[in-house]
Amino acid sequence: MSEPRTITDPADPRLADYTGLTDVELRRRREPAEGLFIAEGEKVIRRALDAGYRMRSMLLTPKWLSVMSDVIADAEAPVHVVEPALAEAVTGYHVHRGALASMERKPLPEAAELLAGARRVVVLEGLVDHTNVGALYRSAAALGMDAVLLSPDCADPLYRRAVKVSMGAVFSVPYARLDPWPDSLEVVRAAGFAVLALTPAPDAVPLNEVPVDLLRRCALMLGSEGEGLSAEALAAADLKVRIPMAHDIDSLNIAAAAAISFYAVSHHR
Amino acid sequence: MSEPRTITDPADPRLADYTGLTDVELRRRREPAEGLFIAEGEKVIRRALDAGYRMRSMLLTPKWLSVMSDVIADAEAPVHVVEPALAEAVTGYHVHRGALASMERKPLPEAAELLAGARRVVVLEGLVDHTNVGALYRSAAALGMDAVLLSPDCADPLYRRAVKVSMGAVFSVPYARLDPWPDSLEVVRAAGFAVLALTPAPDAVPLNEVPVDLLRRCALMLGSEGEGLSAEALAAADLKVRIPMAHDIDSLNIAAAAAISFYAVSHHR
Missing domain, CATH: 3.30.1330.30 (Ribosomal protein L30/S12)
Structure with a gap:
């Protein structure tokens, strides 16, 4: 008291x-x-x-x-x-x-530790907007993503705005940093995860056509809204995947793209 | 000039x-x-x-x-x-x-007119937040929804904030009002659409288990973030559908839920 x-x-x-x-x-x-x-x-x-x-x-x-x-x-x-x-x-x-x-704060776990018990994880590169980070955690929690792995330059999930937008999901979805970037993506692959890079590139595989065996244990990697994933991150991925889109006017915002891809890897038919 | x-x-x-x-x-x-x-x-x-x-x-x-x-x-x-x-x-x-x-402004078309050439439409009930309305139009455009039908109490899609958040998608996705509400949902059904109500209700069918024949020509109906769909709107639907969720802490926000459901009805495997 x-x-x-x-x-x-x-x-x-x-x-x-x-x-x-x-x-x-x-x-x-x-x-x-x-x-x-x-x-x-x-x-x-x-x-x-x-x-x-x-x-x-x-x-x-x-x-x-x-x-x-x-x-x-x-x-x-x-x-x-x-x-x-x-x-x-x-x-x-x-x-x-x-x-x-x-x-x-609590000491952050090692990525390998989180990956050991996980089936589907999110990897974020260069996400600096706290609102987007918060929105992503909220969707990740609701859609059953097991962990979030952050590149060193990602915004702090415990920053006030991120905490608020996430509705506290930053407390419930465990996360770790991947450093050095992108070399430590090898840790993800070594843990048996297929690294899927989300990109609007036309040669990427549509999300609804990704072979189901790749979805059993997968790391879904997303870049920042402005730039998308870096060439290095794309090169380090096992597969490039895209959300099939209709009009060419504008892509989805990052929060919408994240929610769709979390759903697609978790609840594919 | x-x-x-x-x-x-x-x-x-x-x-x-x-x-x-x-x-x-x-x-x-x-x-x-x-x-x-x-x-x-x-x-x-x-x-x-x-x-x-x-x-x-x-x-x-x-x-x-x-x-x-x-x-x-x-x-x-x-x-x-x-x-x-x-x-x-x-x-x-x-x-x-x-x-x-x-x-x-231009005169709004009649709902029946938009439905004639459409395969997948969005129906919104009581969405009063301009940011959410804008975000929904942006996702609807990107994911190939053909039209938006609004209950009389929905916010104005041409309001400045909605236009901005939509990145101009409010100009490219045609829309109409459904009035009286919810009686004029009959117009939707008469045009051959299955009316699918999105709800977190546990007895709703998971989105990834909706019979594919219902998705060929469907109207996806969403309510406001706070209240969800009214009892009257739910009663007027052909099927209640839900996004399968993991933790019980918090539902998805309306923009994320909308993006996922647009994707699911358009790009089911």
């Missing part, structure tokens, strides 16, 4: 984890270096705790004290109570969900 | 079509009533023209004059040139794409 304490000074050092939440660049560097991430809103905080993340502290506006009373009762970390205006002054934005928690 | 004219007074009546573009409620009422919609950015303006929409006027910041010179040369409508600050004062936001056009 943690005793909630009211804080009235925006410069109070106990609020340091929450300063400047809107500064993407700052947080992107700071959070991993300091081993923390921010969970926003009651549901996301509960999911982070359920997933075994340790709380460093919690920041609540007064009206959230009763809603979070069970969380507070179980907490060892300090619980800071601040008025909405102070929360806004510290974080840089209007905290309309009224509840923030600073959480401790 | 239209001669571009510089305007310096934000109250100039020639700018009336562009005032208060950020006021969603106002525009939602005004644009259909006045028979106009706003196209934003070079690409979207060109696509609207290609799709046969008539231009009422165009609003450009000076640096866009050369980029749009061919459009100006072909235009009969007036072209207004304004400084970025004036554009912002009139529209209410920073017009970073520097080019807006007020376009004339």
